Every structure is written in C-alpha cells, then in structure tokens.
Amino acid sequence: MLDDTLFLALETISLNKQALIFASTRSIAEKTAEDISLKTSFFFPELATQVLKGISSPTKQCHRLSSCVKKGIAFHHAGLTSKQKELVEEEFRKGTIKIICCTPTLAMGMSLPAFRVIIKSLKRYSGKWGMDWIPVLEYLQMAGRAGRPEFESYGEAISLAKTELDSLDIYNRYICGQPEDIYSKLAVEPVLRTYLLSLISTEIANSRTDLLNFFSKTFWAHQFKDMEKIGVIIDRMLLLLKDFGFIEFSSNNSADFVAANQLAENYFIRATLIGRRVSELYLDPVTANHLICGLNKSSEINLTPFSFLQLISHTLENYPLLKVKVKEFEEVQEQLLLKKAQFLENEPSVYDLDYDEFISSVKTALFLEYWINESEEDFLLEKFDIRPGEIHVKLEVADWLLYSTAELARLLKLQSILKDLNKLRIRVKKGVKEELLPLLQLKGIGRKRARKLFNRGIRNLGDLNTVDLTTLSQLLGTTLALDLKKQLGAEIKPVPEKQTLGQLSLKKY
DNA sequence: TCTCTTCATTTCTAGACAGCATGTC
DNA sequence: CTAGAAATGAAGAGA
Numbered sequence: 001m002l003d004d005t006l007f008l009a010l011e012t013i014s015l016n017k018q019a020l021i022f023a024s025t026r027s028i029a030e031k032t033a034e035d036i037s038l039k040t041s042f043f044f045p046e047l048a049t050q051v052l053k054g055i056s057s058p059t060k061q062c063h064r065l066s067s068c069v070k071k072g073i074a075f076h077h078a079g080l081t082s083k084q085k086e087l088v089e090e091e092f093r094k095g096t097i098k099i100i101c102c103t104p105t106l107a108m109g110m111s112l113p114a115f116r117v118i119i120k121s122l123k124r125y126s127g128k129w130g131m132d133w134i135p136v137l138e139y140l141q142m143a144g145r146a147g148r149p150e151f152e153s154y155g156e157a158i159s160l161a162k163t164e165l166d167s168l169d170i171y172n173r174y175i176c177g178q179p180e181d182i183y184s185k186l187a188v189e190p191v192l193r194t195y196l197l198s199l200i201s202t203e204i205a206n207s208r209t210d211l212l213n214f215f216s217k218t219f220w221a222h223q224f225k226d227m228e229k230i231g232v233i234i235d236r237m238l239l240l241l242k243d244f245g246f247i248e249f250s251s252n253n254s255a256d257f258v259a260a261n262q263l264a265e266n267y268f269i270r271a272t273l274i275g276r277r278v279s280e281l282y283l284d285p286v287t288a289n290h291l292i293c294g295l296n297k298s299s300e301i302n303l304t305p306f307s308f309l310q311l312i313s314h315t316l317e318n319y320p321l322l323k324v325k326v327k328e329f330e331e332v333q334e335q336l337l338l339k340k341a342q343f344l345e346n347e348p349s350v351y352d353l354d355y356d357e358f359i360s361s362v363k364t365a366l367f368l369e370y371w372i373n374e375s376e377e378d379f380l381l382e383k384f385d386i387r388p389g390e391i392h393v394k395l396e397v398a399d400w401l402l403y404s405t406a407e408l409a410r411l412l413k414l415q416s417i418l419k420d421l422n423k424l425r426i427r428v429k430k431g432v433k434e435e436l437l438p439l440l441q442l443k444g445i446g447r448k449r450a451r452k453l454f455n456r457g458i459r460n461l462g463d464l465n466t467v468d469l470t471t472l473s474q475l476l477g478t479t480l481a482l483d484l485k486k487q488l489g490a491e492i493k494p495v496p497e498k499q500t501l502g503q504l505s506l507k508k509y
Numbered sequence: 510t511c512t513c514t515t516c517a518t519t520t521c522t523a524g525a526c527a528g529c530a531t532g533t534c
Numbered sequence: 535c536t537a538g539a540a541a542t543g544a545a546g547a548g549a
Contacts, residue, residue: 025522027539055534078524103523123537125522131537162537194527282527317527326520327542393525400528407528430533446533 004160008118009036013072013098017115021101022142024124026077030061032120033068033075033101042072044096051084059378061387069097076102079387104134107141113148117157122170136179184220190284190316193237200247201271201279208238208267238269244289246275274411281404287315291405294344298417302341305424309368311344312401314361318394321360322367322384332363368398372427374447398428435459442487444480452476464488 005021012019023029048070052058058066061079065088068074074088074097089112091097104124106112119142126132139159147155159174161167186192199205205214211234215221224230241247249267271279278288294311301307313321324332336347336359348354367384371391380386386394406421423437430440432447438460439450452475458464464472465488472481 024537025539027522031539105524108523108525121537125537127522129536131522133536280528320524323521397527403528443532444534448534 003035005032005118005120006035006039008116008158009099010039012116013040015115018092018095018097019099019116019118020106020112020114020142020145021099021118022104022107022120023101024103024121026079026103028120029075029077029101029103030064033073033099034064036099036101037068037071037073040071040073040098042070042098044070044072047087047091047096050087055081055377055388057376057378059381059388061381072096072098074100076100076106078103078105078389078393080389081392082389085389104138104142107138107145111145113145113155115146115148115152115155117143117146117155119143119157119159122159122174133173136174136177137182139174140179181223184218184223186215186218186220187224189237190286192233193240193285194279194282196234196237197241197246197271197275197285198279200241200269201276203270205269207269208234211238211269241275241285244275244285244292245272246278246285246288247271274408277407277411281407283404284316287317287401288404288408290315290345291401291408292412295405295409295412295414295417297344298414301344303417303420304339304342305372305420305427306339306365306369307342307344308402308405308421308424309372309398309428310342310361310365312398312405313364313368314345314358315401317401318361318364318397321357322363322386324356324359324363325385328363329359332359332366335366336362364394367394368428371395371431372424373433374431374451395428395431399425402428439464442484444483449476449480461488 009019009021021029021032023032048066051066051069052062055062062084065075065080065084069088069091074092076085076088080088088097088100089110092100092112092114100106100112100114119139122134122139123131124134143157143159145155146157147153159170161170186195196211199211199214205211208231212227212231215230215234216227221227221230238247242249247269249269251267274292278285281288283291291311294307298307312318340347348358352358363384367380367386370380370383375383377388377391380391381388402421402425406418406425409417409421423434426432426437426440427434430436430447432440432450436447436450436454439445439453439458441461442464445453453459453464456471456475458467464484469481469485472484475481476484
C-alpha cells in the first residue's frame, strides 16, 4: 500500500462520501491534497478558474489550489484568501469538493461535517519542546466533525498511528482520556489589562473594591480560587495603567496624596481622556503605550513611513509576526542598520530575549514597506513567504493600528504627524506609492489602474481632465472612462447643470 | 568542466479577533 | 524528553 491517507481518501470517494483530512502543517495539507488530486477522476474546470478569480496576480499557492480543486480536492489553511476559504467550504457543503486537507483551524471555526475525518498526526510542533501531543480538546474538535446528522446515522473518525505503540498511546490518551480543563481566557494578561481599563473607562468600576468584586464573579476567579492573588495581579495592572497615564487615582481626603506603590481600597479610580480613547479603540494598553512612546519620539528621528510601519509591527496585535528565517537574518539586519535613524523605538540588545521579536517586527515592517511601494503578491510570497490570506490579515491589522496611532496623535496634539499618518493609512490600504494618491480619490481607481494612468503621464485630476476620452477609453475601457469624466465634471466644476438640463429638455421633445 | 543523481544535513513547523466606514480588479 | 517534510548542500557518477 502506497500511503494510508491516500488509500483512505480514495476509499471514501469510492463510497461516494466526503472526508476531512487534518494535517499538522500547511505544507503537509497542501501536499496531501495534491497527491490525492492526482488520483481522482473528477473534473471541475469552472471551479478551478473560480479559485483564481478576484486575484490580480495569482500566486503559486493559488495555482496549486486551483489544480487540486479541478479534481474535486482542496486544501484549507490560514494562508488562503478569505474568498478562497469560503469557496472551498461552500463547495464542500454542496458536495462538489469531496475532500479537504486542512490544518486544525478548520475544526475550531465553521461547522463543516463530513462522513469521515482522518487525522494524519496527533502531534504538532510547539515552540518549546518540539513535537508535542495536541490537546485532547482539539482532538475532540476534529473528531467531532465526523458524521452529518442530516444525512448519515454515523460518522468515522480515524487517527493514523505510526507504530503499534503509538496506536496504544493514542487510544489511551485521546479515546479514553479526559479533556483538559478550560482555562479562562481572562487570565491572559493582555486581555485582563484591556478589560480592566474598559471597566474603569465605562465607569462600571470606580475603585479597587469594585474591581475585585467584579472579578470575583468571573470564571477566572472561580478557577483561581485565591482572591488574594487576584488582588495582587489587579494591583500590578492598575499601577501599570497609571504609569501609562490611562487612569488616575484620587482620594476623598485631599491631603492624602497617592503613594507610588500603594493602592488604598477607597481611592477613586477613573480613566483619563487618553485612557478612555485607548479603551474605545480596543487597544491593549501596552500597545497603546508603545505607540504613544513612539509618537513622542517622532521629532527626534528621521521620520519615514518605515518608522510607523515598524512601530505598529512591534505590537501584540500583529502576532504572529513574520518569522525571520536563517537565510534572511543577515539581510534583515542589514536593513536594520541602514534604517537605524528611522526607528521610533530603541533597538534592544542582541542578547535580549526580545531580540527575535524585534527582528521579526523589522521584517514585518519591510513587508509592509514593499507593499506600499506597489510590490505584487507573488513577489511578496517569494520574498517574505507570506501567503495571500496572511497579507490581507496583516494589512487589516496595520490599517487598524495606523488609525489608532493617528487617533492617539490627535489627542497628543501632534498635528504635523497626523497628515503623514493619514497618507500612510491610505497607502497601506491600497498598496500604492505616494505619487498615486491624487488619482485614488476617484471611484473605480485602485493600485493597478492608477499606476497605468500615472505611467501615461496622467498624474492628477487636472491631467485626467485634459486627457481626451479616446485615450482614456483605450487605457481603462469605455465604461470606466466615461464614468471618470463624469466624476471629474462633478468635482471640478459643479455647474455643468446647463448640459444636463439641456439634454433633459431635449429628451422631452 | 559541466550536469545530473543521490545521499546527508539543515531548516522549519497552526492561527483568530478587535475600530471604522464603504466600495477594489 | 519527542517528528518529519522540504530545502539545501555536498559528494559522486557519468559524459
């Protein structure tokens, strides 16, 4: 037998049923899908073209998916465009796609039941110890996809074991084992401090007592049991928030001044103006402080778009950062040196535990910089190993963080920076160089078309106004050309009423 | 000297959701 | 404490 997975997959197809195959990494998921697709006799050319639809320049990954889908097989992981993911899910539900090879995410999200679930491996790379068994909960999530109650009375969940011993291990651990406890997500510090600030900012809680009271009712406290310890953690967070200037304490007794490291029960706590905005923006206070520190440094450095891109890249919100591979390390460091004067934060020492993250943030910023200099997606895939799906996630986060940074800059009265930030935000959103910005004001003009126009010497609305319709039609097609002229007419001289009226009255007769 | 093969060594590994206001190719 | 696929590199074969 060639390969267990392949065999099971083909058998499922011959039973005229569908299967989900869980793989531990993206590349394995893709490879498995490809292998199976080579053995099927389905043929859905229209699906294959649909995968590529809506992508200006399909990457290698897109083509790979396309050729799998053509044979009724698909892979599914976070690197896919959301549209591609939707397509795969929908076609699987419809029954066109027979098998999806995916990473464990699919189990967490959408409900996609299948007759058979095949789990290639129950181990997964975990940063700390190398390969490790996945949680029982996750196994249950995956296995739970087996069987579609509307169509079948049962389903099959198959786990593959390498050896006899492994199979025993899997049986004991997953089939007989107990799922592990659910730990309250509140316990994660970034969530906790965000939550804390929001409670204070919305005035649900005004004192330490209020807060403790509130948390004592949460699932977190229920698990933690030790309220005293919770108090200590909350105190630490409160002091942090105070240090950041997001909250302030005051005492009823005005003679009392607030000691640096002590919190009395009765202090009145409230959010500052900036603290409230941070909470509204749903930023992690640590991120917000990081952004503010950066902004305050803006006058001391050689400020460029890269400065902001790096600043926003080095935040929790941007996780996971683009990993710097061994081969790339030197190049990234070279860039780091080259751009030394542009950084809004201090470079940590090489020995710092944080250094890897810092380097990764530089890579992420470099990726964004290439993007706003109009690099194509397949180029980015090659250079940064970032898949189309991830590109869009990163851009969305960057947009959000730039918006937040701009809001903070506004509160800090840094008007001069505000303009830069707004420009940068548009550039990130559209992926264009600054020179194209005037053209982007028009509807129907994005990065591609604007570049086309610009290269023809049409660089702003004025140029566009003088260029004749024929040339414009040749460049962009008649419909769009006419529409653009109409937009320009409306914008530049808002009194073309005469013509309109004339035409209307002509029609009358 | 150059190309193709093969075997050994090294590298790399899953991912989601938040604000805001609408229209990309 | 643990894995395994893919990329890369080095050595070897053939021409």
